[in-house]
Amino acid sequence: MRVLPPSRRAIVSTTVSALDQMIHKLSGRSALTGEDKEAILSLPHTIRSYHAATYVVREGEPPPNHCSFIRSGFAVRQKITAQGARQIMSLHLVGDFIDLEHLFLNIADHNVQALTELEVVAIDRRALESLVLARPNIARALWIDALVDASIYREWVTNVGRRAAPARIAHVLCEVALRMQAAGVSTNGGFELPLTQEQLADAVGLTPVHVNRTLKALVADGILHRDKRYISFTDWNRTKEVADFNALYLHLEQAKPA
Amino acid sequence: MRVLPPSRRAIVSTTVSALDQMIHKLSGRSALTGEDKEAILSLPHTIRSYHAATYVVREGEPPPNHCSFIRSGFAVRQKITAQGARQIMSLHLVGDFIDLEHLFLNIADHNVQALTELEVVAIDRRALESLVLARPNIARALWIDALVDASIYREWVTNVGRRAAPARIAHVLCEVALRMQAAGVSTNGGFELPLTQEQLADAVGLTPVHVNRTLKALVADGILHRDKRYISFTDWNRTKEVADFNALYLHLEQAKPA
């Protein structure tokens, strides 16, 4: 059973404050005072669920009156070309904010789509904005979050622009592996890739067919193991080398308070 | 004469406060009070010059004690792959901050390199940080700046991942044209592209040879005119169509105060 059935998750969500998750995430980025935490806990918010494949944000739309972060499930940011090609430009998992840009930009420039069943905590935008503008620690934490997102986009430009198919695919797998571990979604034994091969293709700028063949080649070369969508690496160093992967850009160390 | 000789620029820089430029840029993004402006004007800063091709920021380095924005000239962000391929992930011109990430991240994840003779205003990092954390209007303006940068990266992922060579190249040209106009660096008649074909290739994830041939094809198809590096478009709508260009992602409208 790869994805928890909706019911298993739904039970928890209403009792434990969803905002504790936010406090946990942010305090990993900047030390928060008791007041900061109280301020966060009193943020007006609701919990929203989306089915897999649903659009959470649509390109061209004005910002809704809330900003969301993921409580459970996976989402992607993507755009669709005039010729109908889709490009995924980032993956998001538990604890990630998926539309911080709505805080200050007045129109959505890309789509955000649920990859699996998805639960988000939707925080009142005005309230979050004043928190950010009034509380330095919270501001710093959210800045870091946004800056790390930007760093990941830069790496993806490089990945898609300058790496050959095997490295390109391996690189995304490395990133997912590390981020899932960091978020506590997987152990270091391996992880369940929340993407179909077609979606993976859209993330690396290749064709599904070619992704399939390249994955097979990576397995044949002993770079990775695969059981359906469950991925594990034989030799992390070797994989990193093939992927030309350097975790620097994820700024995981930055997760320590300043 | 394509690039102003260093002397022509150097004369001005010491007399007019360099920070006026910053005020001008930021007040385009968020209304600033008199106090905000005074606070900006009293920021400790120095002016630095770099020759073309010099590295301003190096991947892996800890942040310097200042953040810079461009006073004149052009710069790029880039990374170099293990196999030695370079990918440029953004272009920067007058008024752009080139290392806002140094404000909150503790290590540089990419290189910033001067493309032409470059002058930057280097602002004391601590001072800027406290300004950002203390002054909502300034914070908002810088947030918008960072979020727009991120939006541009997303578009570039799409560009490099999903568009064919002609569209890919035309797309970057459209972006440069609009941004240069918005910054007052060019009129809408055309513009001097501050990139060699090799650098353009590194920006679009292609080979210099192929960029050359594709440019020729774009000219042959009447999509653009070219005189050395001076580019102009015959029919903006047609160019936009070929480039699959939608200016939304530049958030130029956002330049109006909230």
Next chain:
DNA sequence: CGGGCCCTTGAGGTAGCTCAATCCCAGTGG
């Protein structure tokens, strides 16, 4: 007038694409 960048161009090669079956398997209805 000799380098040293760039830009151009030719010729041939290949990584990744397209089109089109086929297969696998979980879920569904009977």
Next chain:
DNA sequence: CCACTGGGATTGAGCTACCTCAAGGGCCCG
């Protein structure tokens, strides 16, 4: 319990956009 169905995953065969290598050509600058 079994046939049926639909969304992935795989595989084959042929094609092309873009690459590599390599040789000029133009122009600025000392």
